[in-house]
Amino acid sequence: MRAPQGGSDRPTLAVVALVFNAMVWGISWWPLREVQAHGLHPLWSTVLIYLLATLSVLAYRPQAWRGLLEHPGLLLLLLASGLTNVSFNWAVTVGDVVRVVLLFYLMPAWSVLIAWLLLDEKPSTGSLLRLLLALAGVVIVLKSPTSNRPVPTSLPDWMALLGGLFFALTNVLLRKHGQTPGESRMLAMFGGGAIIASIAAWAGMSAQVVPEPVFALAGIPAALGLCMAFLAGNMALQYGAARLAASTTALIMLTEILFASVSSAWLGAAEFSTRTLTGGALIVLAALLAALAPEAPAKTPAS
DSSP, X not given: OOOOSSOOSSHHHHXXXXXXXXXXXXXXXXXXXXXXXXXXXXXXXXHHHXXXXXXXXXXXXXXXXXXXXXXXXXXXXXXXXXXXXXXXHHXXXXXXXXXXHHHHTTHHHHHHHHHHHHSOOOOOHHHHHHHHHHHHHHHHHHOOTTOSSOOXXXXXXXXXXXXXXXXXHHXXXXXXXXXXXXXXXXXXXXXXHHHHHHHHHHHHHHTTSSOOOOOOGGGHHHHHHHHHHHHHHHHHHHHXXXXXXXXXXXXXXXXXXXXXXXXXXXXXOOOOOHXXXXXXXXXXXHHHHHHHSOOOOOOOOOO
């Protein structure tokens, strides 16, 4: 959802809401790992979370599904959103938390290319320079002393990069289909998480990569808490993004990296090597410059 450019009568509350959403995503790795420790793979956790969210949307706005039929373009949003959640939740549960979040935040760079392709928004010189800056950071993060090439060497690396790509696609599609009913867009995003995660979980189980969902009762509080946190975080995002400029929203979203870094350092779930810190600084700088850059007027998509 593209935020309006005007001010807000309650900007402080909007900022707090966005910071809360960033906190939820920044520390989501911990409850996801707790739930996994009780027998539920992150893909099955994603199914549970987004199935509950989908049912909540349908209970509040039963007519939301009609928008999916009237606007077939939202089906691509469903796919992109689902792949985003599957990739990020899996990666952040099994990988180095800070490394995953940094690679995921290549998202602003992907947005430049996707908006060029789908919205015909030709990138400016500044956006191309930010793209190169972010890519340089990724090269540094991925360059391992044991590898001659800066390429992903693990499943979490691939999932993090793909998650950022699909998240960028999700954001561009939200702009492209910004005139569709809000509840239908929300249903597409939540439904995508439930459907795509279900498909991935069943496929992974068939390939013996994902274990069967054998869930211990002791893990129920963590699972329910995670569901409630994601629902509250999404509501906070909807509130904050609707009341602040898009550039301000993007800037505040970067606090997710701070929450992820602090929580993972505290609980020993990340490796803070010089390479990761240097490359991460370039990625964050590119995202920061993108958030602070003046926004060009969005083109009205052709009907």
